[in-house]
Amino acid sequence: MNIPLSDYLMLSAFLFAIGLCGALSRKNAIIVLIGIEIMFNAGILNLMAFWHYKYFATPTAYVFAIFAISIAAAESAVGLALVIAVYRFYKSVTLDEMTSLKG
Amino acid sequence: MGHTEYLQQLAQQQWLIPIFPLAAAAIQSLLKRPTRKLSAALTIIAMGLSCVFALRAFFATIDGGEHHEVERAVFNFTWFKFGTTSLDIGFVLDPLTAGMAAMVAFVGFWIFVNATGYMAEDENFTRFFCFLSLFAASMLALVISNNLLLLYICWELVGLCSYLLIGFWYFKPSAAAAMKKAFITTRIGDVGFFLGILMLYWKTGTLNLYTHDALHPGALEQVSALALRNGWWGLSAASTIAFLLFIGAMGKSAQFPLHVWLPDAMEGPTPVSALIHAATMVAAGVFMVGRMYPLFTAEPGSWVLDFVMWIGCITAVFSATIAVAQFDIKRVLAYSTCSQLGFMVMALGAGSLVAGQFHLLTHAFFKALLFLGSGCVIIGTHHEQDMRKMGGLRKYMPITFVCYVIGMLALSGFPLTAGFFSKDEILLATFHRNKLAWSLGTFAAFLTAFYMTRQIFMVFFGRWRGGDGDRERSQDDKGHDDQGHDHEHHEPHEVSWNMWLPIAVLSVFALFMGWVGTPWYGGNVFHHYLAPEEVASEHSDMVLWLSIGVGLLGILLGWLTYGRKTMEHATDKDPLSAALGSLFTFLNRKWYIDELYDVTIIRFTTTCGVFFRLVDKLVVDGILHAIAWTAWGISQVFRWLGDEFIINGGFDAGCEGVQLGGEELSKLENGRVQNYFRVLSLGAAILLLIYFFT
Numbered sequence: 029m030n031i032p033l034s035d036y037l038m039l040s041a042f043l044f045a046i047g048l049c050g051a052l053s054r055k056n057a058i059i060v061l062i063g064i065e066i067m068f069n070a071g072i073l074n075l076m077a078f079w080h081y082k083y084f085a086t087p088t089a090y091v092f093a094i095f096a097i098s099i100a101a102a103e104s105a106v107g108l109a110l111v112i113a114v115y116r117f118y119k120s121v122t123l124d125e126m127t128s129l130k131g
Numbered sequence: 132m133g134h135t136e137y138l139q140q141l142a143q144q145q146w147l148i149p150i151f152p153l154a155a156a157a158i159q160s161l162l163k164r165p166t167r168k169l170s171a172a173l174t175i176i177a178m179g180l181s182c183v184f185a186l187r188a189f190f191a192t193i194d195g196g197e198h199h200e201v202e203r204a205v206f207n208f209t210w211f212k213f214g215t216t217s218l219d220i221g222f223v224l225d226p227l228t229a230g231m232a233a234m235v236a237f238v239g240f241w242i243f244v245n246a247t248g249y250m251a252e253d254e255n256f257t258r259f260f261c262f263l264s265l266f267a268a269s270m271l272a273l274v275i276s277n278n279l280l281l282l283y284i285c286w287e288l289v290g291l292c293s294y295l296l297i298g299f300w301y302f303k304p305s306a307a308a309a310m311k312k313a314f315i316t317t318r319i320g321d322v323g324f325f326l327g328i329l330m331l332y333w334k335t336g337t338l339n340l341y342t343h344d345a346l347h348p349g350a351l352e353q354v355s356a357l358a359l360r361n362g363w364w365g366l367s368a369a370s371t372i373a374f375l376l377f378i379g380a381m382g383k384s385a386q387f388p389l390h391v392w393l394p395d396a397m398e399g400p401t402p403v404s405a406l407i408h409a410a411t412m413v414a415a416g417v418f419m420v421g422r423m424y425p426l427f428t429a430e431p432g433s434w435v436l437d438f439v440m441w442i443g444c445i446t447a448v449f450s451a452t453i454a455v456a457q458f459d460i461k462r463v464l465a466y467s468t469c470s471q472l473g474f475m476v477m478a479l480g481a482g483s484l485v486a487g488q489f490h491l492l493t494h495a496f497f498k499a500l501l502f503l504g505s506g507c508v509i510i511g512t513h514h515e516q517d518m519r520k521m522g523g524l525r526k527y528m529p530i531t532f533v534c535y536v537i538g539m540l541a542l543s544g545f546p547l548t549a550g551f552f553s554k555d556e557i558l559l560a561t562f563h564r565n566k567l568a569w570s571l572g573t574f575a576a577f578l579t580a581f582y583m584t585r586q587i588f589m590v591f592f593g594r595w596r597g598g599d600g601d602r603e604r605s606q607d608d609k610g611h612d613d614q615g616h617d618h619e620h621h622e623p624h625e626v627s628w629n630m631w632l633p634i635a636v637l638s639v640f641a642l643f644m645g646w647v648g649t650p651w652y653g654g655n656v657f658h659h660y661l662a663p664e665e666v667a668s669e670h671s672d673m674v675l676w677l678s679i680g681v682g683l684l685g686i687l688l689g690w691l692t693y694g695r696k697t698m699e700h701a702t703d704k705d706p707l708s709a710a711l712g713s714l715f716t717f718l719n720r721k722w723y724i725d726e727l728y729d730v731t732i733i734r735f736t737t738t739c740g741v742f743f744r745l746v747d748k749l750v751v752d753g754i755l756h757a758i759a760w761t762a763w764g765i766s767q768v769f770r771w772l773g774d775e776f777i778i779n780g781g782f783d784a785g786c787e788g789v790q791l792g793g794e795e796l797s798k799l800e801n802g803r804v805q806n807y808f809r810v811l812s813l814g815a816a817i818l819l820l821i822y823f824f825t
Contacts, residue, residue, distance in 0.1 A: 052809055060805070123805055130802030 036077035043070035142204035145222035151177035153268035159261040170257040182236040189233035223277035241633035246402035248630035266292035309395040316392040320382015327375030358429035369429035384416030394465040401506030410495040440480025446473030451578035456718035483560035490553035497541035497641035504535040523595040527623040537638040543580035544682040552645035577681035584689025593697025
C-alpha cells in the first residue's frame with residue numbers, strides 16, 4: 029500500500045497540536061512535560077516523513093532521529109528532576125502557583 | 132691613556148659623587164619606617180662612597196705635574212629640547228671643583244658621624260638624616276655643575292634643605308621664625324642671581340660655563356666679548372652680570388646687609404650649623420663667585436670688584452664686632468662665620484681668587500670643628516647654650532677642650548695653623564689693592580682673636596657655673612637620692628667617641644692644612660694648583676708681622692679681660708660690658724639691625740600689605756561684587772523662566788511617563804510560565820500566517 033506524504037504530515041501536525049494544547053492548557057507540570065514530549069515526537073515524525081519521500085538513498089536522517097530522541101530523553105530527565113525540585117519547594121506541581129518570576 | 136683623557140673620563144663620571152647621598156635620601160624617605168641604625172648607616176656609607184669618588188677626582192687633578200694653565204675637563208649633554216633650542220647641563224672637573232667637592236664630602240662625612248651622637252636622643256632621627264643626605268647630594272651637585280641652570284637648581288635645593296633643617300624642631304616658634312627668615316632673606320639675593328642668569332643667557336645664548344668647543348663657546352669662554360658689550364649702569368655686560376650674580380652670593384653667603392638670617396639659623400641642630408651654616412652651604416656663594424670669576428675680572432677698572440671687596444670688608448668688621456658681645460656659644464660662632472665669609476669675599480674683591488678659595492677650604496675645616504665642638508659642649512652640659520652658665524669644662528671634657536682650642540687658634544690666625552696662612556694671604560691681597568680695606572680687615576682679625584679667646588675662657592676655664600640655679604634643689608635632693616643620680620645629671624661629662632672622633636680628625640686638618648698654601652718652599656702649592664695664571668701678591672713682611680701681631684694681641688687682650696679673673700657666677704656682668712658700657716649693649720643687640728629692618732622694610736611691606744588689602748576690599752571686591760550680583764540677577768530670571776518651567780517641567784513629565792509605562796508593562800510579567808508560552812505560540816502562529824498569505 030502506498031501512503032502519501034501528506035498523511036504523515038497531517039498526523040505530525042495533529043500530534044503537534046495535541047502536544048501544544050496539552051502544554052498550554054494543563055495546570056499540572058507533569059502533563060505539560062508530556063505535551064512537550066508529544067510535540068517533540070511530532071517533529072521527529074515530520075523529519076522521518078520528509079526523509080522517506082525525498083532522500084531515501086542516504087541514511088542521514090536516522091542518525092538525526094536517534095540523536096533527537098536521546099536528547100529528548102535527556103531533556104525529559106532534566107525536566108522531571110526540575111519538577112521534583114519544584115515540588116519539594118512548593119509542595120505542589122501546579123504551574124499557576126509558581127509565580128516567583130513575576131516582575 | 133693620557134692624563135687628559137683620564138680627566139675627561141672622570142668628568143663624565145662626576146655624577147657618581149652626588150648620586151650616593153641622593154639615593155640614601157630617596158631610600159630613607161620611601162621606606163615606611165626606617166630604623167635609626169639603618170638610616171644612619173645608609174647616610175654615612177653613602178657619604179663615604181661620595182668621599183671616595185670626590186677624592187679620586189681630587190687626586191687626579193693634582194697629578195697634572197707641571198702646568199701653567201688650569202687643566203679642565205668638561206662633560207655636557209642635552210637635558211631637553213624645545214623647538215630648535217636645546218637646554219644643556221653638564222659637569223666640570225677642574226681644581227676649583229675637585230678641591231671643593233673633596234672638602235664637602237670629607238667634612239660632611241665626619242659631621243654625619245658626629246650627628247649620630249648629637250641626635251641620638253631625638254625622636255625624628257631618620258627624618259634628620261634623610262634631609263642631611265639630600266643636602267649633601269645637592270651641595271655636591273652644585274659644586275660639580277658646569278652649567279648655571281644646574282647650579283641654580285642645586286642652589287635652591289640647598290636653600291630648601293637649609294630651610295627644612297633650620298626648622299627641624301619646627302614646634303619651637305623661634306625655629307619656625309628662623310626658617311622663614313632664612314628662606315626669605317636668601318630669596319631676596321636669589322632674585323639678583325636669577326636676573327644675572329637671564330641676562331647671561333640673553334647675552335651669550337648659553338648657560339654652559341665651559342664647552343671646549345669653538346663653534347658653541349660656553350659663557351665663560353665668551354667673557355672677552357662680553358666685556359666689550361654694553362650692560363646697565365654704565366658697566367659692560369660682563370660686569371653687570373657679575374654684579375647681579377654677586378647679589379645672589381650676598382644672600383647665600385650672608386653678606387651685609389643680607390646677613391641677618393645666618394645667626395638665626397643657629398636654631399637648627401648643631402651638626403646642621405656645622406655642615407650647612409659654616410662649612411658648606413654658606414660657602415656656596417663664595418664658591419659661585421669663584422666659579423664665575425672670569426666675569427668679575429673681565430672688565431678692567433669696573434667698580435664691581437671694589438663693590439665686592441667693600442661688602443666683604445664691611446661684613447668682616449661688622450660681624451666681628453657683634454660676635455664680641457654675644458653670650459650664646461653658637462651665636463658667637465655664627466657671627467664669626469659671617470665675618471670669615473666677609474674675609475673670603477673681600478679677598479675675591481681684592482682680585483685674588485686663590486686667597487678667597489684657600490680661606491674657604493681651611494675655614495670649612497676649623498669652623499666645622501668649632502661648631503661640632505660646640506655641639507659636644509651642648510650635649511656635655513645637657514643642652515646649655517649660654518656661655519655664662521658654662522665654665523670649667525676643661526676638667527670635665529678634656530678631648531673636646533683640646534680640639535676646641537686648636538680650632539680657636541686656627542680661627543684666630545695663630546702662627547702656623549691653617550687660618551694663619553689663609554688669612555695672611557687675604558690681608559696681603561687686600562693690602563695691595565686698598566690700604567683702608569686692609570686696615571679694617573686687620574682690625575677684624577684682631578677682633579676674631581679676641582672673641583675666640585673670650586669664648587674659650589668663658590666656656591672651658593674657671594668654675595662650673597651651670598649648677599648655680601639648681602644648686603639648692605640639688606642639695607635638698609641629695610639626702611634621699613640613693614644613687615646620687617640627680618647630682619650626676621647636672622655635672623657636665625665628656626661625649627661619646629662618635630662625637631669626639633670627628634673633631635679630633637678635623638683638628639688635625641685645622642693644624643696642618645695651611646701648609647699647602649705657604650709661600651716658603653718653592654712657591655705656593657695651592658696657588659699653583661688652583662690658578663697658576665693668577666699673579667701672586669708680592670710678599671710684604673710688614674703685613675705678615677702685623678697680622679701675627681694683631682692675632683697675638685687679640686689673644687692677650689682676651690686673656691687679660693677674661694682669663695686672669697674668670698666669672699664666678701652666671702649672673703655676673705661681662706667684664707667687657709663694664710668697660711664699654713652702652714656700646715656693649717649696642718653690639719649685643721647686633722647694631723639693632725633686626726629692629727631697623729622691623730621699622731623700615733618690614734613696616735613698609737606691612738603698610739603696603741594693609742593698603743593693598745584695602746584697595747582689594749574696596750575697589751577690586753566692589754567691581755567683583757557688582758559683576759557677581761548682576762550675574763546672579765540674570766541667572767534668577769533664567770532659573771524661574773527657563774529652568775523651573777521648561778526644562779524641569781518637561782523632564783519631570785517625561786520621567787513620569789516612562790515610569791507609568793514601566794508599571795503597566797511590568798504587569799505582563801506575572802511569572803506564569805504558561806502565559807509566556809502562550810504568547811510565544813501566538814507569535815509563532817502569526818508569523819506562520821504571514822508566511823502563508825504573503
